[in-house]
Amino acid sequence: MLAAQAQAAVGNRAASVKLVNEAEQMIEHAGQRDPIDSTGVRAAIEKLKTAVQLDPRNDAAYVDLGFSYALLKEPAPAVDMYTRAVRINPSAANFKELADIYLRVGNPEEALMAANAGLGKDERNAGLYNARGMALTDLRRFDEAARDFRKALEIDPSMDAAKVNLDALGSGYGGRSTITKKKTASPAQ
16 A cells, blocks of 8 residues: 555656646746746646645745746745745755745845855855845845855856846955945846
């Protein structure tokens, strides 16, 4: 009996992964339209919901659901889906996604906590340092933000977003920050 249940779970996992892959292709196609093909994104969401029904522990399905809801400018379900992904798999990558959605919805305190949690999993993740720097910028903690953007660039010198964000603070790449107020340039993710 247990062997049959285990085999069914493996089959469900494989079917769920296949649906996620198909949904990702649908999302990519919908995103190439101008304006975005919201009908295509909604169809992908339905496919992802089926993937979750088959395997409720498939964190990739929740990440893609969060991304899809963000594309449709539906912040509450986007945050919920990324939060579920982190509960299932508290990986640095999932915390990065959660920090990013919190930044997009204007919640820098939660973004800071998500970035910190992710850095606890992977202290060499340039994207998480950039996200934390953005949250710190929003919280007007500019010297700390500049330090995080520099750390992101130390880890990944090709990270253009961190370069743009550091320049937006006015501290320059590799320079010492003496920031007293935020400039008006918008940061990049």
